[in-house]
Amino acid sequence: MTIVKRFIAGAVCPRCAEMDTLKMYRDENREYKECVRCDYTDSMALDGSDQPEAELDTRVNRGGKVELEPAQPLNFVANPGTTKH
Known part of the structure; x- marks a missing residue:
């Protein structure tokens, strides 16, 4: 075959998380997916019956630990020329 x-x-x-790098193929019993990257x-x-393996890394x-930079707040000010009456 x-x-x-x-x-x-x-x-x-x-x-x-790369797009368009997965390929798939089948044999008599299983369907496989693999990434080329x-x-x-x-x-x-x-x-459809599959025994789950360990959690995927x-x-x-x-x-x-993920280090996050402090966020700077944004101040939105209405444009003074576009006030509604």
């Missing part, structure tokens, strides 16, 4: 791998147009990789892989049984749940 020849396996044909096809890119998924518009798909975003859940690990690296970060080597992310995922598979699902064709009948993504840019959101990686360890480490």
Whole structure:
């Protein structure tokens, strides 16, 4: 059996967040997705029953503290020439 791998147009990789880098292919039992940039892989049984694996390591749940810069407040002032009566 020849396996044909096809890119998924518009798909975003859940690990690296790059668009148009996921490709998918099937064998007799499973459907596979993989990213050509970060080597992310995922598979699902064709009948829909899949045993969940450990949580996927993504840019959101990686360890480490995220440092945020203090936000500067924005003041909106109405244009004096456009007052309504």
